Structures are given as C-alpha cells and as structure tokens.
Amino acid sequence: MDTLEIIKNKNKRGIAKLITKIENREKEAIEIIKKVYKYTGKAWIIGVTGTAGVGKSTLVDGMIDYFRREGKSIGIIAVDPTSPFSGGAILADRIRMQSHSTDEEVFIRSMATRGHLGGLSAAARDVVDLLDAYGKDIIIVETVGVGQDEIDIVKIAESIVVVLMPGLGDEIQAMKAGLMEIADVFTINKADKEGAEKLEIELEKLIEMSHYPNNWKPEIIKTIATNKIGINELCGALKRHFEYMKSSEKLQERLYKAVQQRLIDVYCDLSIAKAYNKLNEVQYKNIIQDVYERKIDPYTVVEEILKI
Ligand SMILES: Nc1nc2c(ncn2[C@@H]2O[C@H](COP(=O)(O)OP(=O)(O)O)[C@@H](O)[C@H]2O)c(=O)[nH]1
Numbered sequence: 001m002d003t004l005e006i007i008k009n010k011n012k013r014g015i016a017k018l019i020t021k022i023e024n025r026e027k028e029a030i031e032i033i034k035k036v037y038k039y040t041g042k043a044w045i046i047g048v049t050g051t052a053g054v055g056k057s058t059l060v061d062g063m064i065d066y067f068r069r070e071g072k073s074i075g076i077i078a079v080d081p082t083s084p085f086s087g088g089a090i091l092a093d094r095i096r097m098q099s100h101s102t103d104e105e106v107f108i109r110s111m112a113t114r115g116h117l118g119g120l121s122a123a124a125r126d127v128v129d130l131l132d133a134y135g136k137d138i139i140i141v142e143t144v145g146v147g148q149d150e151i152d153i154v155k156i157a158e159s160i161v162v163v164l165m166p167g168l169g170d171e172i173q174a175m176k177a178g179l180m181e182i183a184d185v186f187t188i189n190k191a192d193k194e195g196a197e198k199l200e201i202e203l204e205k206l207i208e209m210s211h212y213p214n215n216w217k218p219e220i221i222k223t224i225a226t227n228k229i230g231i232n233e234l235c236g237a238l239k240r241h242f243e244y245m246k247s248s249e250k251l252q253e254r255l256y257k258a259v260q261q262r263l264i265d266v267y268c269d270l271s272i273a274k275a276y277n278k279l280n281e282v283q284y285k286n287i288i289q290d291v292y293e294r295k296i297d298p299y300t301v302v303e304e305i306l307k308i
C-alpha cells in the first residue's frame, strides 16, 4: 500500500511495516521520507535518556498517561544502541508500557542496532518523521546506552529529559559523555531510595557551574515512577521549557541546526551507500591495504571514489 494512504487510513499495521523498512535501512526508506517530509514538523519531540535501569520506560509510561489525559496522541520510539537484537531492554520497555498497548492513539515501537545506510540515529530520525506525518502530537524517544550514539539520537528531540537515580556511584552520572549539557530537564527517579537529596544537591552545583547555550537552566524534578509520583511536575517542567523555546526563538535556532546536521548526515550516508554500490569487497579491501601501506592517502582515495 502507498505510504500516504497508510497514513490517511490510520493503518497501524501499515505504519509498523514502514518502520521496519526504515529500521532495516532498505532503499524504500528513502522513498518513504521523500513522501512524508512535507507533512512533518508538527509534533513535539521529547527525548528521554539515561543509563539502563534508571526507570526511563516506567517514567514514559506515566508521561503517556499524563498526555493522554490532555487528549494528545502519542508515539513512542524506544531505541537501544547497545543491543544488536531486540534484547532484554526492549522487552522490558514493552512490558513497562503495556497498559497503553490497546489505545489506538498510542503507538509504541522499539528499535535496535541494524545494518548500514546511516546509523541508528538516522533511522530514529526517519521514524520520528513518519510518526509526525502520521499525526502524532507528541513523540517520545527513549534511548538507552552510553556515548555518542545516545547523544546523537536524543538530539533529534526538542526537549530532553536526562534521567538519573541515587546510588549509581559517587561521581555524578550526568557528567558522562556530554549528557550534562544536553539536558533541558533533569529527573532524579527512584526518589524513594536513599541518596536522592544528596544527588539533587550535587546536581544543582553542577548546573550552576555549567553553561547552557539557550539561557535555560534545567529544572530538577524528583520522581518515583513506579508510584506515578512527580510525573505531573516532570511534564509541567517540559511544557515550561518548550514554551520558553518557542517564545524566545531558541526553538527555531535548535531546529535550524538540526536540519543542518541532518543534511550533513544524509550527505555522508548517501555517499557511503554510493561507494558501497560501486566497489566490491575485494576492491574495498585493496583500498584499505593501499592506504595502510601508504601507497596512497585517504583523501585521494575518497576523491577517486566520488568521481566514479
Ligand atoms: N524503587 C523504584 N523502582 C523503580 C522506579 N522507577 C522504576 N523502577 C524500577 O526500575 C526497574 C527499571 O525500570 P525501567 O523503566 O525498565 O528502566 P529503563 O531501563 O531506564 O527503561 C524496574 O524494575 C522498575 O520497576 C522508582 O521510582 N522507584
């Protein structure tokens, strides 16, 4: 069936199939985005990130409740850059959000690492586009894992929640891999556990010391996701952030930068795909060998490949 028909007919199964194509980075994925792109840009995209087990999925489940009460339709993408298959974390996400599985206005999808043509962040961004065109008011991207992958993925979002919990270690967990700077809202989840206040004080100090380019100081919200405590406050903080971004034109700036980055990424992905199509495995290995032996430099090689 045609992509736009699937969207028009609110065909959930059709959407799921399109997402699989995007996730597998099939050639058709590009055609899907070409069709839907002009219908995107309406959804509010929220990123939720933090170490595995801090309670992201449980929090997201609470956020779904909150936004459903406001009558919003919601898409959830749970991304796991650390898992090559639909592993344990993803199964857990499903279970955590099961209460919404029969709600027609909630679409939940898990994604793990798959093959080529751009990484997982490109795939996640394309899926966000699809769900945006599909008419979701809010799209929440939950991501596990550490490092650059996680940051690239969550940067798709317009509002970013970094989730922490007490007792993960002495050093503040948010410091790792630039998570500190990308947070718009911090959540200290598992506030029922010992150490939540201490973590809050440390975090406050760190926020004071950090530079936030949007002149927005992230709020810290304490939650107990399993008891739905603090969810209203968390969603309230997110809304305040989003309103601020809209009213100060910072949102435009962020989105403009995101487009810039996306163009670079797509350019790289398509160039790589083109190179793969042109070279066979043996040629590719020979090139690596030649560069390794200093017979040729990397720039000349790539210039040659781009010329073919
Ligand atoms: N004590 C406590 N446990 C929680 C809380 N929130 C989540 N959990 C538990 O922490 C575990 C991991 O939660 P999950 O939402 O899957 O974390 P994720 O990996 O970050 O998505 C589950 O067993 C949850 O029931 C909380 O506020 N307090």
Ligand SMILES: [Mg+2]
Pocket (backbone or CB within 6 Å): 056, 057, 058, 078, 089, 092, 093, 142, 144
């Ligand atoms: Mg999870």
